[in-house]
Amino acid sequence: MATTPPGSPAGSGQQGAHQGAHPHPAPRHPRLDPLADRYAARTHGMKTSEIRALFSVVSRPEVVSLAGGMPAVTALPLDAVGSMIGDLVSGMGAQTLQYGSGQGDPRLRERICDVMALEGITDASPSEVVVTVGSQQGLDLVTRVFVDPGDVILAEAPSYVGALGVFQSAEARVRHVAMDDDGLIPEALEEALVACRAAGDRVKFLYTVPNFHNPAGVTLSEPRREAIMAIAERWDLLIIEDNPYGLLGFDREPMRALRARDSQRVIYLGSFSKTFSPGLRVGWVLAPLAVREKLVLATEAQVLCPPSLTQYAVARYLDTQPWREQIKLFTELYRERRDATLESLAALMPAGTTWTRPDGGFYVWLKLPAGLDAKLMQPRAVGAHVAYVPGIGFYADGSGQEYMRLSYCYPEPDQIREGVRRLSRVVEAELDLHSTFDKVDTGTFRAIRPGSGHDAESMVGPANSDTYEDGR
C-alpha cells in the first residue's frame, strides 16, 4: 500500500488547503479532516483496517503467510489463457473493449447455468443470472436491494469478513447464529428467529456459506440442509447462499445447493474467483426474475456494466479450455496443502488447541487454548515470521478472540509446515506467559452460541472495526 511520504504534494496539499484563487484563512486544525462533518451516516462506521500494516509484513519473503485467501493461480495454463485472451481482443475488440449489457454477456450467463448444474441447480435460466464484479459485488447488490438501516441480517458465527463489511456499510444489524462441525445449527437459527420476532426486528435474510465455510472450514450436512429449508419455509425466510468454494471438495461430488431445493426462497451467489481467476473479478447472482430486475437496475447505477473483456475471457475459457480438469488439479493441490496443515497441527500444536478439518476449500479455523487471544498474540507471531487472520474480524460483535483463520490455499506444503512450526512455538510461548492459568479446553470446534446469557451483546450495529478486508 502506498502511503504519502511526509513531504509529498499530497501531504503538503492537505496542510495548505485553500491555496486556490481565493485566499482564505488556514483551517485551525490542518491535520483534521475538513470534511469530517459531511460524511453520510454509513461512513462513520468505517474504520481503517489493520490489514494494511499486516500486508506489508505478509509480503516480506521471510514471512510464511497463512493469512490471505489468494488462490493458486499459477497452477493455471498461463500461456493458453494468455493467447486465448489476446485473441479475444485482436479478433473481437469491437465487443470485448466496448460497453456491454448491465446484466452481463448472454453467452456467459448460459455457461454459468451449466456450472451451477454441477451442484444440482438444473432449472436456472440465463435470464435469472446477473453477472457481477466478483461475488462480492453480488452480495453488495443484494444487500442494497433488500436492506434498510437497522434491518437485521442473520449470519453464521463466524462469518466471511467481506460480508460483514457489506452489511456494515448498509447499516444493518447482524445477529450471529451458532454453527458447529456440521455447519449452521438449525435449532440456533430457529431460536434467533424467535428472538427477533419477540424483539420486533425486521429480519431481511439469512446469509450463509454452506460449503467449505470461510473462515470456519466446515460444510452444512445434508440433513441440516433439509432442516434449514424447512425452517425457511415455515418462517418465510429469504436465504442468501454464498457459494464460491462448492466445486472445491476433496473427497466427493459437490453437494446439492440450497438453491436447488427452492428457486424462490434462495438467492444464490457464485464466483469464478476460486475455480478460475480472482483477478478477472467475475461472479454472479442467480435470483427470481423480479429480484433480478432490481439487481440489474442496482448494478447499472453502480458500475453501468461489468467489464466486457473479463466476461468474454471467462466464457471463452469455459468454452475452449478443460475447466473441469483444471478444477480437479486445483483441488488436488489444495488437498495436499490441507493435509500438510492438518498433519503439522496435529504433530506440533500444544494441547488445548483445536481446529476444524475441512474437506474442501481454503481454510482451517483454529481455537487457541483457553486464555489466549489471537489478536494480542499477533505481534509475537509476526516477529516469528508467521501470519494469520485473528478471529475477531469474522464476528460483528467483537467476539472470537480465541480463534484464528489459517489459509492453506497459497503457500507450498513445505512453507505450510514451517509456518505451523513457527505458529506452534508462538502459541507455546504465549501459554508459558499464561501458565498460571490452567484452564485448558480440549474440545473440538463446537457450537459457540454468541451472546448466550447476555443477549444484548449478540446483536450489534456495525461489523467489528478490526475487520480484515483481505480475509477472503
Place this chain on the structure above:
Amino acid sequence: MATTPPGSPAGSGQQGAHQGAHPHPAPRHPRLDPLADRYAARTHGMKTSEIRALFSVVSRPEVVSLAGGMPAVTALPLDAVGSMIGDLVSGMGAQTLQYGSGQGDPRLRERICDVMALEGITDASPSEVVVTVGSQQGLDLVTRVFVDPGDVILAEAPSYVGALGVFQSAEARVRHVAMDDDGLIPEALEEALVACRAAGDRVKFLYTVPNFHNPAGVTLSEPRREAIMAIAERWDLLIIEDNPYGLLGFDREPMRALRARDSQRVIYLGSFSKTFSPGLRVGWVLAPLAVREKLVLATEAQVLCPPSLTQYAVARYLDTQPWREQIKLFTELYRERRDATLESLAALMPAGTTWTRPDGGFYVWLKLPAGLDAKLMQPRAVGAHVAYVPGIGFYADGSGQEYMRLSYCYPEPDQIREGVRRLSRVVEAELDLHSTFDKVDTGTFRAIRPGSGHDAESMVGPANSDTYEDGR
C-alpha cells in the same frame, strides 16, 4: 436482452414456487413479486427502464442510432492491444489473474497522475488516487461516502443520466442548476445555494461535468470556472468534477480542471472509457487523503478490488503504446462526425429547432420546436429507423420533454447524415400534426431555469423513472 420465454424453466419456476421438500399452498397471485414487501426503501424508487425496448430496436441494422454513447473502439490498434494483453497474462499471470489492492495497482495510479497533468493537475499524488470500475463506480462511491437519504445534490440541468441513477439509489434529492452555452451559470448556482440555505437543506455537493457535457455538449468557460470556484470557497461547497471527455477537445488544448484550482474542495472523477476502452471499465477518483481513505473502505466492501487484468492492461497501454496519438486520432474521427451532425442539422432541421455546438466530446443537445415532445415522438422516430435519447431522462424533475440527445460518436458520417435526414422528416411530420399551434421558438440553447416560478417542482426525490441507463 434475453427475456424468459413463457415456457422456460424460470417462467414456470416462478409460478411453481414452494415446490421444495415442504409443500405449501401456492401464493394467491403467482405473478406478483412475493418479495415485494421486503425491499429496501431505495429499491422502490427504481423502475424498469425503457431502454431495454429501445435497445432491441437500436441494434437492428436498419436503424441509425444516435442514442448510445459508445466510443469508436474499432479505431484502436486491436492487434497490438491484443498481443499486449495476451503477453500480460502469459508473462505475469501471478499478478494479472490474482486479487490486487482495493485502492488499485500502484503503477497504474502513477500513470493516472501523468494523464491528469495534461489538464493542469500537477500536484496529485498516486496515494490520493483510487482506481474504480469505470468512473461510474467512482461516482457511486463518492455518493455513498457523503450522501444520506434526503440530502441535496446540486447538478446541472440537464445532467448525465447515470449520475441521476446513482443519486436516486442514494435517495438524494437533486436540485438542478441552469446552464447555457458556456456551461453552468454561476448566478444560478448561487441562487440555488441561497434557496437551499433558506429551506434548511443539507447540500452535500455540486456535481458537474465541465467539459463537453453529457448530454448538453457545452463546456464551462474559463471565467465561469473562476466564478464557480469563488462561490465554492464562499459557500464552503464541495465539488464533484466528472471529466471523462476533457481530453477529447477538437480545436484546442485541454482546459484547466477545477481540481487544478483547489485540491481540497474538488473531488475529481476520471475514466479511460472514452480515451481508450470502456469494456475494460477502468476509471478513478482523485480525492484528499482523508476522503480517499473512506473511498477505499467503501470500494473494498463493494467489489474487494478492481479487476487486476484490466488495470495492468491500461497501465501497460500507457507505458508502451502511443496513447496521445491515439487520442488525437479519436478526436479527429469525432470531429468529422460532429461536423456531419451539425452540417446536416443546419441543412435539414425545420425552423424552430435549435441545438448546441460542441467543440469536443460525443453529444449534441437538441431542442424541438415549441409544442413537440421528444418522448412522445419516439415511436414515430423508431418507425422511421432513427433513434435518440429523449431529454427527460436527464432531469430528475420530469422536465426536458422538448429536448433530445444526439450522439455522434459511434455511427459513420454517412450514417449520421442519413439519421439526421430521417429525424428531420419525423420532426416535420410532428410539426404538421401540431401546425395549429404556431409558437415557434428560434432561440439557441439558453438558460433553462428549472422550476422558476414554481419552486416546489424544482427539487424532487428520485430521478425521473424514464431514465435511460445507456444514456452514457
